[in-house]
Amino acid sequence: MLEHIRPQRRTVIVGAGVGALAAAVAACSSKDETATAESSSSPAASSSAAAAPGAALAKTADVPVGSGVIVDDVVITQATAGDFKGFSTVCPHAGCNVNKITDGKIICPCHDSEFNLDGSVAKGPAKKPLETKAVTVQGESIVAG
Template identity: 40%
Template sequence: MPHSALTRRAVVTGSAGACAAALCACTTYDARPSPPPAPAPPPPPDATGAADALARTADIPVGGGAVFPDRDLVVTQPVAGEFRAFSATCTHQGCTVGEVSDGAIVCTCHGSRFAVEDGAVVEGPAETPLPERGIEVDGEQILPA
């Protein structure tokens, strides 16, 4: 009879390795990402409505303005005490305008410039004015309409 090359030690070692591999294969891991933390609740409005305010009137310079990209708004003050609002989305290719400087709302993507008075195109490539948006001035607060 031919002699078998397998020894008892080889069989036991191989069986233990096979059992360990089988147990590892049966183990499951929860690969689902944990949910993001809940957002902080909005601050309660005070008597002046400051929680809803876009800005204070003093924050908007005369002849200039401020961009509120999260609200898709640009608020300007063409002359003292007159506040206007326009969409912050450039009518050229949909970029969000980046700033208000030198009396113009400026799209930093392609260089379009719009008038702070009425959103009209001052310099292209945009050909269409920024659409006007509603705001309300309540005392020193500028609120979305």
């Protein structure tokens, strides 16, 4: 008797489409939450405080030549002696925070983008450089602004 009760073909197709859409939305939202959780656990994201203009970020002696440091939301590099540059920690590819500087490269953990010490892209998928942040040297300190 149940053999004669079958849903219409249109009902099955529409139901499958709605189910696929719901699964895609759920996958996207859980991926975003994972990326946020990963980026918030990185050392670069450990502080949500933005560097106020004039605020001391680091000592010049703390930024190695040919490398850099990450302080709050600023990457400070010193490619050559005395040439300090500042960049945003936010990767322009997907908005994750870069979290380390290794072998003269600034690394984004989300998709393995790498940036040179001047902020330019060394390896994608990022296509744009890191955003520049103004830093100046005052005495032995590197300050925002």
